[in-house]
Amino acid sequence: MKSSKTVKPLLYTSLSPKLLDIYDVSSSIVVIIDVLRATSTITTALFNGARSVIPVASVEECMRIGKQIEGITAGERDGQIAEGLTYGNSPFEYPRDFIAGKTLVLTTTNGTKLLHMALDKGAKEIITGSFPNLTSVCDYLVAQKQNVILGCAAWKDRVNFEDTLFAGAVISRIKQHFDINCDSSQIAETMYNDAKKDLYAFLKKKNASHYHRLTNFGLEKDIRYCLTPDIANVLCIYKEGYLVTQQPT
Amino acid sequence: MKSSKTVKPLLYTSLSPKLLDIYDVSSSIVVIIDVLRATSTITTALFNGARSVIPVASVEECMRIGKQIEGITAGERDGQIAEGLTYGNSPFEYPRDFIAGKTLVLTTTNGTKLLHMALDKGAKEIITGSFPNLTSVCDYLVAQKQNVILGCAAWKDRVNFEDTLFAGAVISRIKQHFDINCDSSQIAETMYNDAKKDLYAFLKKKNASHYHRLTNFGLEKDIRYCLTPDIANVLCIYKEGYLVTQQPT
Numbered sequence: 001m002k003s004s005k006t007v008k009p010l011l012y013t014s015l016s017p018k019l020l021d022i023y024d025v026s027s028s029i030v031v032i033i034d035v036l037r038a039t040s041t042i043t044t045a046l047f048n049g050a051r052s053v054i055p056v057a058s059v060e061e062c063m064r065i066g067k068q069i070e071g072i073t074a075g076e077r078d079g080q081i082a083e084g085l086t087y088g089n090s091p092f093e094y095p096r097d098f099i100a101g102k103t104l105v106l107t108t109t110n111g112t113k114l115l116h117m118a119l120d121k122g123a124k125e126i127i128t129g130s131f132p133n134l135t136s137v138c139d140y141l142v143a144q145k146q147n148v149i150l151g152c153a154a155w156k157d158r159v160n161f162e163d164t165l166f167a168g169a170v171i172s173r174i175k176q177h178f179d180i181n182c183d184s185s186q187i188a189e190t191m192y193n194d195a196k197k198d199l200y201a202f203l204k205k206k207n208a209s210h211y212h213r214l215t216n217f218g219l220e221k222d223i224r225y226c227l228t229p230d231i232a233n234v235l236c237i238y239k240e241g242y243l244v245t246q247q248p249t
Numbered sequence: 250m251k252s253s254k255t256v257k258p259l260l261y262t263s264l265s266p267k268l269l270d271i272y273d274v275s276s277s278i279v280v281i282i283d284v285l286r287a288t289s290t291i292t293t294a295l296f297n298g299a300r301s302v303i304p305v306a307s308v309e310e311c312m313r314i315g316k317q318i319e320g321i322t323a324g325e326r327d328g329q330i331a332e333g334l335t336y337g338n339s340p341f342e343y344p345r346d347f348i349a350g351k352t353l354v355l356t357t358t359n360g361t362k363l364l365h366m367a368l369d370k371g372a373k374e375i376i377t378g379s380f381p382n383l384t385s386v387c388d389y390l391v392a393q394k395q396n397v398i399l400g401c402a403a404w405k406d407r408v409n410f411e412d413t414l415f416a417g418a419v420i421s422r423i424k425q426h427f428d429i430n431c432d433s434s435q436i437a438e439t440m441y442n443d444a445k446k447d448l449y450a451f452l453k454k455k456n457a458s459h460y461h462r463l464t465n466f467g468l469e470k471d472i473r474y475c476l477t478p479d480i481a482n483v484l485c486i487y488k489e490g491y492l493v494t495q496q497p498t
Binding site: 183194 | 436
């Protein structure tokens with residue numbers, strides 16, 4: 001890094017949940033990134049007035065808590081609605097006239113799993129990130145002046161394009177505020193710069209594995225939405241079991 | 250992937266040792282990649298006539314085996330010659346008039362560690378890869394028609410640029426012979442295509458962490474050598490404890 005007289009907070013990118021514990025989670029704000037589709041759906045539900053989202057690790061827990069609090073049970077396994085749950089993991093399932101004032105209990109293959117891993121490792125703070133709330137995430141991270149770990153949820157621990165691209169988008173916007181000595185972050189930013197003109201076309205061209213998985217389910221509309229910056233631009237912050245909105249400070 | 254009438258072998262890229270066990274090591278040729286500098290040094294020693302290279306996990310083992318077989322003990326920890334060993338991890342330490350006919354016992358921070366990990370997980374076959382033997386690696390992988398895992402040694406489990414770039418170089422050359430459904434591989438190839446005009450300038454520009462670590466030790470010459478394709482172009486294959494050369498079949 002170029003020398004600087006002021007000490008900047010550190011920023012790292014963890015490209016897979018398996019890499020998270022390389023970094024000092026306990027001194028960092030961990031941004032949970034699951035672009036297709038968990039964190040895009042979370043910000044959409046909160047943007048549309050959901051009271052909160054409860055991220056849970058298992059389908060059983062989702063059903064149990066959903067019953068207990070009369071919440072909306074939702075989630076997917078392998079990209080489709082999980083058996084026993086009422087709703088799925090598409091942002092289009094949560095318009096304002098349905099979700100406003102309600103609590104969503106959500107479990108997904110990768111995103112909610114990573115969130116619980118970050119919790120277990122004692123993350124200083126947890127927020128969720130996705131293109132639909134890109135600006136809120138960036139503004140918050142700059143304002144907090146804390147160390148940051150951009151945590152990609154990946155797909156069953158395999159590094160993926162879309163979460164890496166979101167990490168790159170954040171880095172390209174806020175890098176001057178952080179000390180970044182992390183090749184994963186540089187790789188993410190390089191990928192984003194290659195892709196930013198048309199993220200959708202880039203994923204398609206690069207034959208991204210999850211792009212294919214979802215298009216096989218007819219979910220092109222979901223993918224396009226999940227790659228749209230600031231379409232549901234609220235900050236989603238984890239507080240004592242609940243993801244809730246908070247305006248950037 | 251595009252449909253194909255012939256079944257092609259699979260190719261995956263593991264960007265860090267921590268990700269290796271996601272893949273089916275036991276059915277694959279694992280290519281150990283530690284560009285700066287272990288696998289570049291291994292191919293150089295073998296190209297220059299070393300009888301074999303014995304990769305060992307610890308400094309103690311290196312000293313013990315070196316004494317036992319009257320071999321050259323060499324290795325580094327954190328980029329510098331490890332205490333108790335005679336030589337380091339620079340390819341320039343192993344010219345023909347020194348190393349021909351001798352056995353090198355080598356231990357390094359990342360590369361030999363990953364090789365032993367692949368062994369422990371029952372890899373079908375292990376070879377080492379680096380820019381100095383790029384063509385030998387590619388020719389061999391195409392000829393074998395087996396599944397492949399490109400295993401990046403990384404730096405203390407952190408993904409790095411240089412190993413990712415080598416994986417990308419291999420993929421860009423041999424991809425038509427493999428079925429590649431792996432975003433890490435696509436990311437590696439994309440990075441390589443961005444960098445290939447001048448790998449050294451790319452690492453410098455991107456502020457690659459290991460580039461900085463080595464240039465702080467005055468090792469620019471090593472870095473330039475380690476990024477030069479086919480400058481010591483022999484296949485390095487692991488056989489019963491020894492890395493030896495073998496002409497591509």
